[in-house]
Amino acid sequence: MNGEYDFNREVSDKYSLRGRVFHKIRNDILNGRYKEHEELKEIRIGKELGVSRTPVREALRQLELEGLVQIIPNRGAFVTGIQENDVRDIYAIRALLEGLCARWATERITAEQLEAMEENVYLAEFHAGKGHMEQMAELDNQFHHILYDACGSKMLEHQLIDYHSYVMRIRRKTLSTIERSTASNKEHRAIMEAIRAGKADLAERLASEHMKNAYENMVKNRLYDIYKKDMED
Amino acid sequence: MNGEYDFNREVSDKYSLRGRVFHKIRNDILNGRYKEHEELKEIRIGKELGVSRTPVREALRQLELEGLVQIIPNRGAFVTGIQENDVRDIYAIRALLEGLCARWATERITAEQLEAMEENVYLAEFHAGKGHMEQMAELDNQFHHILYDACGSKMLEHQLIDYHSYVMRIRRKTLSTIERSTASNKEHRAIMEAIRAGKADLAERLASEHMKNAYENMVKNRLYDIYKKDMED
DNA sequence: TCTTGCATAATTGTATACATTTAATGCAAT
DNA sequence: ATTGCATTAAATGTATACAATTATGCAAGA
Numbered sequence: 001m002n003g004e005y006d007f008n009r010e011v012s013d014k015y016s017l018r019g020r021v022f023h024k025i026r027n028d029i030l031n032g033r034y035k036e037h038e039e040l041k042e043i044r045i046g047k048e049l050g051v052s053r054t055p056v057r058e059a060l061r062q063l064e065l066e067g068l069v070q071i072i073p074n075r076g077a078f079v080t081g082i083q084e085n086d087v088r089d090i091y092a093i094r095a096l097l098e099g100l101c102a103r104w105a106t107e108r109i110t111a112e113q114l115e116a117m118e119e120n121v122y123l124a125e126f127h128a129g130k131g132h133m134e135q136m137a138e139l140d141n142q143f144h145h146i147l148y149d150a151c152g153s154k155m156l157e158h159q160l161i162d163y164h165s166y167v168m169r170i171r172r173k174t175l176s177t178i179e180r181s182t183a184s185n186k187e188h189r190a191i192m193e194a195i196r197a198g199k200a201d202l203a204e205r206l207a208s209e210h211m212k213n214a215y216e217n218m219v220k221n222r223l224y225d226i227y228k229k230d231m232e233d
Numbered sequence: 234m235n236g237e238y239d240f241n242r243e244v245s246d247k248y249s250l251r252g253r254v255f256h257k258i259r260n261d262i263l264n265g266r267y268k269e270h271e272e273l274k275e276i277r278i279g280k281e282l283g284v285s286r287t288p289v290r291e292a293l294r295q296l297e298l299e300g301l302v303q304i305i306p307n308r309g310a311f312v313t314g315i316q317e318n319d320v321r322d323i324y325a326i327r328a329l330l331e332g333l334c335a336r337w338a339t340e341r342i343t344a345e346q347l348e349a350m351e352e353n354v355y356l357a358e359f360h361a362g363k364g365h366m367e368q369m370a371e372l373d374n375q376f377h378h379i380l381y382d383a384c385g386s387k388m389l390e391h392q393l394i395d396y397h398s399y400v401m402r403i404r405r406k407t408l409s410t411i412e413r414s415t416a417s418n419k420e421h422r423a424i425m426e427a428i429r430a431g432k433a434d435l436a437e438r439l440a441s442e443h444m445k446n447a448y449e450n451m452v453k454n455r456l457y458d459i460y461k462k463d464m465e466d
Numbered sequence: 467t468c469t470t471g472c473a474t475a476a477t478t479g480t481a482t483a484c485a486t487t488t489a490a491t492g493c494a495a496t
Numbered sequence: 497a498t499t500g501c502a503t504t505a506a507a508t509g510t511a512t513a514c515a516a517t518t519a520t521g522c523a524a525g526a
Contacts, residue, residue: 016306017510041477052511057478061291065298073249074478074517089388096329155322159392250480274507285481290508307487307508 017051022059024049029068029079030168040069040077067166087170091215094163098144099208101151101160102191106200108152117146117192124185128178136181141168143188147207150195170218180217187213250284255292257282262301262312263401273302273310300399320403324448327396328441331377334384334393335424335440339433341385350379350425357418361411369414374401376421380440383428403451413450420446 025045028034040060042053049056060077063069071077109117124139144164148157187210194203258278261267273293275286282289293310296302304310342350357372377397381390420443427436 019306043477053478054510054512058291058294058509061294062297064295073252076478076518085386086388089386092333093330093389093392096333097326100325100329153318153322155319156326159326276507286508287480287482291479308489309508 016055018055018058018062021045021049021051021055022062025059025063026066026068026165029063030165032169034079036079036081038079040079042077066162082170087167087218088215090163090167091211094160095208095211095215097156097160097163098147098211099204101147101153101156102195102203102207103200104152104156105147105150106195106198106203109150109195113146113150114192114196117143117150117195120146121185121189121192124188128182128185131178133178133181140181140184140188147191177221180214180221183213183217184210249288251288251291251295254278254282254284254288255295258292258296259299259301259398262296263398265402267312269312269314271312273312275310299395315403320400320451321448323396323400324444327393328444328448330389330393330396331380331444332437332441334380334386334389335428335436336433337385337389338380338383339428339431339436342383342428346379346383347425347429350376350383350428353379354418354422354425357421361415361418364411366411366414373414373417373421380424410454413447413454416450417443417447 025040034040042056042060046053046056060069060071063077064071068080069077070080105113120139120143124136124143127135127139141164145161148160148164151157187206191203191206191210194206258273267273275289275293279286279289293302293304296310297304301313302310303313338346353372353376357369357376360368360372374397378394381393381397384390420439424436424439424443427439
């Protein structure tokens with residue numbers, strides 16, 4: 001009888017056809033199956049997944065939302081090209097927003113979230129000692145998502161997740177040196193301890209610098225160029 | 234023979250059916266024709282515009298991109314609700330990003346863009362003297378778009394335009410006091426002069442404070458609440 | 467050899483039909 | 497009057513057919 005609905009709840013949408021198609025294409029882009037500027041043809045993808053063009057079209061239009069796909073009218077959908085300038089800009093933006101996120105997290109984090117963060121840091125240090133690069137990358141992603149969740153702002157969280165997935169294609173490669181991973185762990189621990197101690201200014205500064213360091217490391221190692229060349233085969 | 238295409242060019246898409254539907258619904262939301270949480274039914278909109286459901290569906294999915302519409306699987310598309318928390322968060326985010334934008338604009342603005350900005354400031358002061366509120370609002374929008382364009386970053390520009398349209402529904406109301414408009418003009422002039430003088434730090438600080446002032450003014454006047462009540466009729 | 471033009475094929479854009487899911491309705495039982 | 501359930505209606509999800517647009521191939525001519 002009542003028209004109530006919780007508009008704030010998260011909708012997974014993983015079980016509709018469009019949802020499945022969406023996640024499939026998304027993963028394929030993030031994992032590097034598709035090259036930059038590669039055309040994503042509706043018929044081919046539909047045939048591959050055993051669905052018609054309709055859900056594929058809609059999935060592509062939703063992927064444009066995340067910036068992973070660009071749609072040109074009457075031409076088609078293309079994997080977004082990663083310009084070096086864009087990467088630089090995104091890291092600059094993230095440096096500010098992750099800082100803000102850490103500040104708000106300091107003020108609003110719950111006991112459970114803090115515990116999850118602590119567990120993440122410990123686990124990451126464990127795997128760093130063993131040289132488990134795969135787990136490290138996953139834990140790094142997880143750390144940031146915990147942080148996003150803890151800031152208590154749907155707007156900011158959504159924004160940061162978008163950027164995060166946008167650069168994940170690159171980050172997968174850049175994090176894969178044991179030196180940077182170890183340094184990154186230390187920075188995560190510092191951020192976590194600042195949040196736990198309630199030092200908002202410090203947490204903000206540390207999270208911001210964490211981004212800048214990640215970017216500088218990437219540039220220093222020129223891994224982005226290697227990735228780009230790798231994609232052009 | 235060549236598969237060349239400038240992926241950086243802007244696509245207007247105003248001449249396809251989906252494009253027309255998109256802009257129609259978007260304007261209706263921004264102008265307050267639809268209430269918050271109002272359901273946007275595909276058939277009704279299609280009938281109103283004389284098109285089938287398909288372009289309407291795709292337009293709605295693109296509007297989700299701008300955050301103006303929320304789609305719930307198997308339920309429908311709804312006008313996004315503006316939570317007070319969201320407004321607060323967006324202004325906090327914009328305070329940082331407009332600052333960054335002003336900083337980059339200081340370093341990269343062209344002579345033409347600077348001239349456009351100067352003209353805008355002069356015009357705004359003229360209309361403020363005459364009490365032309367309608368033109369003031371338009372010029373305010375224009376000032377920020379010039380600034381976004383001048384920062385030389387497609388990523389940042391796109392981001393700021395998104396937020397800008399998201400809060401435009403509210404801003405239309407909040408700017409409509411002559412006191413705030415006059416103060417806003419002064420702030421615009423100060424930002425413009427800092428950019429012209431090449432003072433990046435100052436420009437960043439001023440642009441950031443400009444946002445904080447706009448938000449505080451809004452809260453002070455409780456115009457947001459008035460707007461909300463207005464929408465519930 | 468290079469360009470131009472046209473015919474053809476391939477692809478996206480839109481409309482429509484059908485399937486599935488959700489909401490609304492009505493009515494009987496309590 | 498209210499609850500519960502079955503039925504009906506209505507809306508979205510998906511598939512498919514057709515229209516419009518764009519890409520491709522090839523032949524004719526400079």
